[in-house]
Amino acid sequence: MEQPISVQQRRRGFRITYQTALFSLLVFLIALFGVLQPVFFAPDVLFNVTAIIGEIGIMALAMTFIITTGGIDLSVGYNLQLCAVIFGSVYTSSHNLTLAILLSVATGILCGFLNGIIISRTRIPPLVTTLATMSLFRGVSMIVAGTNTYSGFPDGFKQISTINLFDVIPIQFIYFIVLFAVFNLFYSRGRLGRNLKGIGFNENALIFSGIDTKRNLLFIYTLSGLMCALAALIYLGRLSAATTSMGNDLNLQVVTAVVLGGTSIMGGIGSVTGTFIGVLIIGVLRKGFTLLNFSGNIFNFTLGVMLIVALIVFAWLEERKKTAGRKSK
Amino acid sequence: MKKRITLTREFILGLIVLAFMIFLALTTQFATRNGLFSMMLDVSPTILGAIALSLVIFTGNIDISAGTILGFVSYTAGELAILGAPIWLFAPAAFVVGVLLSGLNGYITVRFKVPSIVVTLAMNMVHLGFYATFLHNSGWLENLGDNFTWFGRGQVFGIIPFIFIVSIAVAALFMFIMKFSKFGKSVYAVGGNRQAAIYAGINPDGTVIKVFLVEGLLLGIAGTLKAVTRSDVLPSSFQGREMTYIAAAIVGGVNIMGGSGKLLGAVFGALLVYLLSTAMIYLGFQDYFQYALQGIIILVAVFITVTDFSAWRKKRPTVIARRGEN
Numbered sequence: 121m122e123q124p125i126s127v128q129q130r131r132r133g134f135r136i137t138y139q140t141a142l143f144s145l146l147v148f149l150i151a152l153f154g155v156l157q158p159v160f161f162a163p164d165v166l167f168n169v170t171a172i173i174g175e176i177g178i179m180a181l182a183m184t185f186i187i188t189t190g191g192i193d194l195s196v197g198y199n200l201q202l203c204a205v206i207f208g209s210v211y212t213s214s215h216n217l218t219l220a221i222l223l224s225v226a227t228g229i230l231c232g233f234l235n236g237i238i239i240s241r242t243r244i245p246p247l248v249t250t251l252a253t254m255s256l257f258r259g260v261s262m263i264v265a266g267t268n269t270y271s272g273f274p275d276g277f278k279q280i281s282t283i284n285l286f287d288v289i290p291i292q293f294i295y296f297i298v299l300f301a302v303f304n305l306f307y308s309r310g311r312l313g314r315n316l317k318g319i320g321f322n323e324n325a326l327i328f329s330g331i332d333t334k335r336n337l338l339f340i341y342t343l344s345g346l347m348c349a350l351a352a353l354i355y356l357g358r359l360s361a362a363t364t365s366m367g368n369d370l371n372l373q374v375v376t377a378v379v380l381g382g383t384s385i386m387g388g389i390g391s392v393t394g395t396f397i398g399v400l401i402i403g404v405l406r407k408g409f410t411l412l413n414f415s416g417n418i419f420n421f422t423l424g425v426m427l428i429v430a431l432i433v434f435a436w437l438e439e440r441k442k443t444a445g446r447k448s449k
Numbered sequence: 450m451k452k453r454i455t456l457t458r459e460f461i462l463g464l465i466v467l468a469f470m471i472f473l474a475l476t477t478q479f480a481t482r483n484g485l486f487s488m489m490l491d492v493s494p495t496i497l498g499a500i501a502l503s504l505v506i507f508t509g510n511i512d513i514s515a516g517t518i519l520g521f522v523s524y525t526a527g528e529l530a531i532l533g534a535p536i537w538l539f540a541p542a543a544f545v546v547g548v549l550l551s552g553l554n555g556y557i558t559v560r561f562k563v564p565s566i567v568v569t570l571a572m573n574m575v576h577l578g579f580y581a582t583f584l585h586n587s588g589w590l591e592n593l594g595d596n597f598t599w600f601g602r603g604q605v606f607g608i609i610p611f612i613f614i615v616s617i618a619v620a621a622l623f624m625f626i627m628k629f630s631k632f633g634k635s636v637y638a639v640g641g642n643r644q645a646a647i648y649a650g651i652n653p654d655g656t657v658i659k660v661f662l663v664e665g666l667l668l669g670i671a672g673t674l675k676a677v678t679r680s681d682v683l684p685s686s687f688q689g690r691e692m693t694y695i696a697a698a699i700v701g702g703v704n705i706m707g708g709s710g711k712l713l714g715a716v717f718g719a720l721l722v723y724l725l726s727t728a729m730i731y732l733g734f735q736d737y738f739q740y741a742l743q744g745i746i747i748l749v750a751v752f753i754t755v756t757d758f759s760a761w762r763k764k765r766p767t768v769i770a771r772r773g774e775n
Contacts, residue, residue, distance in 0.1 A: 192566070238748065243755045247511070247566045248705050252747035255692055259741025266735075372574050375567065385567050421578025427571040428557065435561035 138382050138437070142397045149401060153408035160411055167288050171358070173403035174281065174292025175200070175351035176370060177396070180377040181303040182344035184395045187378050188307075189319040189337065190387025191246035193344050195235060197370035198257040203228045203352035205261045208270025208362030217277055225349040231257060232345015236338040254371070262364050271361040281357030292354055296399075299347075304392040312336065320387025369420055376427040377402050384434065458702045462717040469724045477731040486608055490601075492723045493616035494519075494675040498690065499697035499719040500623055500712055501667035506698055508640045508657050509707030510558060510565035512551070515668055515691035517576035520588070520684030522547045522672030524580075527590040527682035530597035539597075540673050547669025548662055550576075555661025559654045573688075580684045591681040601677030612674040619670060624712045636660055641708030696743050697722045699750045706755060722746070 153160045160166070179196050186193050207224035211217065231253070238249045283291050307313035315336050318326045326333050356362055379385055380401060381394030402423070409419045474480035479488075498515065505512050512518075525546045529539035554572055558565040580588045603611040627633035638646040639653045646653055676682055701718025703710030725746070726739050 194570070238752075242752055244748070244751045245705065247564075248747070248751055251513075251692075251695070252744040252751070254744070255740050255747070256744030259737055259739070259744060262737035262740060263735075369574070372570060375570065379567070385564055415581065417578045417581030419578075420574045421582055424571040424574035424578060428568060428575070431563045431567060431571075432557065432561045435563055 139391065139394055139397065142380070142382065142394060142401070146397055146401050146404065149404045149408065153404065153411065157408070157411045160408065163288055165407070165411075167284075167290060167293070169400070169403040169407045170293035170296070171281075171290035172406060173399050174290070174296055174358075175355040176373050176377060176402060177296040177399040178299055178347050178351045178354070179344070179370065179374045180381075180395050180399050181299055181392065182340065182347040183374050183378045184303070184381070184383050184390055184392050185307070185316055185340045186246070186344055187375075187383045187385060188313075188316045188387060188390040189340065190323075191239065191337070191341075192250065192375065192385075193235065193341065194247065194250040194371050194375075195231070195254040195257055196344065196348050196374055197367040198254050198261065199228060199231045199345060199348040200352045200355065200370060201364060201367035202231060202257045202261040202264075203349045204356050204362040204366055205265040205270070205364060207352065207356060209264055209268070211273060212270050217274060221353065224352060225346065228345045228347075228349025228352065229342055230345070232342040232348065233338070235345065236341030239341060240334040240337040258364075265362070265364050267364075269361050269363045273356065273360055278357050278360055281354045292358075295350075295354065300392065300396050307390075307392045312339075316340065317388055317390070320384075320389070369416075372420070372423060372427070373402055376423050376430070379427060379434070380430045382434070384438075385431065459711055459713045459717060462701065462714055462721070466717050466720045466724065469721065469728070473724065473728060473731070477728075479727070479731070482608060486604070486610065488723065488727070489608075489613040490610050490678055492719060493610065493612045494671040495693060495697060495719040495723060496616045496620055496716050497667050497671035497674070498694035499701065499715040500620055501664040501671065502691065502694040503698040503701070503703045503710060503712055503715040504623075504627075504636065504660050504667070505565070505664050506640075506695075506703050506705060507636050507707055507710060508660050509643075510657065510660075511695070511705075512554060512569045512661075512664065513566060513691055514550075514554060514569040514572040514576060515664075515694060516687045516689050517573050517580075517684075518547055518550045518665070518668050519672035519675065519687040519690055520580060521550055521576065522669050523676035523682045523687065524584065524588045524590070524684045526673050526676050527593055527597065530593055531590060533596070535596055536600055536677075543673045543676075544666055544669035547667075547672060548665035551661050551665025551668060552658070555658045555664075558661070559657050577685060577688060584684070588684040589682070593680045593682070598677055598680050601674070601679070610678075612678065615670070616674060619667070620712065620716055623667075627712055632656075632659065637708055639707075692743055692747075693722060694719075696747050696750075699747055699754070702754065704754050705751050 150160070150166075179200070183193060183196065203224045206227045207220045210223050211220035214220070235246075235250055235253055238244055238253075239246050281290070281292050285291060285294060307316070315326065315331055315333070318331070319333050319336065323333055352367075355366065359366065377398035378390075378395050379398075381391060381396070381398035383390035383394065405422065406419055409422075470479070478484055498519075502512060502515060522543045526539045526543040529542055534542075550572075554565065554569050557563065557568050600611055605611070605614065627636070635646065635651045635656045638649060638651055639656045643653050646656075672687070675687075697718040698710070698715045699705060699718070700721055701710065701714030701716070703715055703718075722743075725742065729738055729742065730736075
């Protein structure tokens, strides 16, 4: 009986240190960019960081749920693109904002549902499913939009991501924080979060204890689709033009944020708070690189390296934890 | 009991490919010299790529960065050719680049026990960022001379390209290796049941690394063959090729869970994927329909390979045993 408790304690202690390290990295990056480019410390620049991460953050919250179950959703970037393109084309042809928003959200949910139904009802692994649907969504959004650029959305729509609270805090950050609070509640307190971690550790055990894991899986992939649609709307409010080039590299940013936040890619362990910090780190990097006049390619390059390093560090810590357990026995 | 050859998946796949070719020949300009020549030209790298990805998938891994590795390979070949290197010099150098990059993927996957899909997804971005950041003009090379393109344009009997002969020879070699060598058996064993492979005295980590190295070699050959058919090289244009290769492998009956499938199937899969996209072009569909088609092909093919249809009929409760495993 002692062993599980001590494992639990060690894990809890470990998790705190990992998140503290992550938070230190965030502070360090802010300080670094501040020293290199003093304008970084200006309040509107700092708060702009929280505006540009709105869409990544929202998608990363759902992705945390998915990765906790040992799955992955590679289709998020193109799902967002498809939602944006559907919104653009519906609005351009009908000039009906409500209809456009509804159809866009429905598209996102449908795409997520497609992923979810395939993953939960068949034995196709999540990574293959979403790799294939990624290609599918990309194709569909290109068929819908072709080379068109949809723009000229009404100001009322743009306000969903351009107004600032108290003149400084971007509204996206408020959405992100509210959703973060909800997701965190469900993840750490609710039955859903416990089931998700269980699926990540040992799905068969959950099935045998009578839990409908299929329903849970279907729910989180559909949720991810919904989040993609919301993210698409927020993104559109900021960019005000929908093309088939948006969202191309968001997959990697979202996965990086989640993995950086300490959610194990093998499933079972995770933290929504970690994802929150991971998203902030990505935002700071992106803003900092923009201020230093680095191109988006350098950002992607750094992100890729960071993801690999995060994976390696995490694997190393896991390994150390295991050997520490062996020694104490 | 030995299976009758007419009942194997590969035989049926071959028949489908043949039927497709006859259909195309009857309805379009496919059966002309140009149609056949461009088919052999285009399908040669795809055959090798499909074999490379099949090997990786046999072990239960996957490589999303294969397309961008091809970019590095072709850039290396092109740059050396500009410096005046003949083919026997730039081709091996390009192979080495492929082996190194793929070996890095394999090393990180095995050493740190992280799923190859995430490693190669990150590598995909690293490679793309590398082209754009560190290579002059994003690695775009043009006006490559005859010392680069003579091999790609060469042909036997005025119809069979050199590169087709090379790729068929390499494919045959690998089919032989996978069927008869100890290495081939151990690849299937590791992918099929890792624990059983360990008990049988196979080093699974070593096998996976070897497979990644071999994959790199095959990608090196595929990238060089693809590059020498044109007089310009743009590394980022290879992004997304891996989806075609994965589709080809899966259509050819390679099980995405690892452990089963045949390279002959992958070769037919490559032909079938090529014929499908050619047919779409002949039928007047836009280029981007192929993304959607590829996604659907992969989903349907994977569904057929991984589903236990006998369990459906008998209404046995399905217990998912291998989701998320790598």
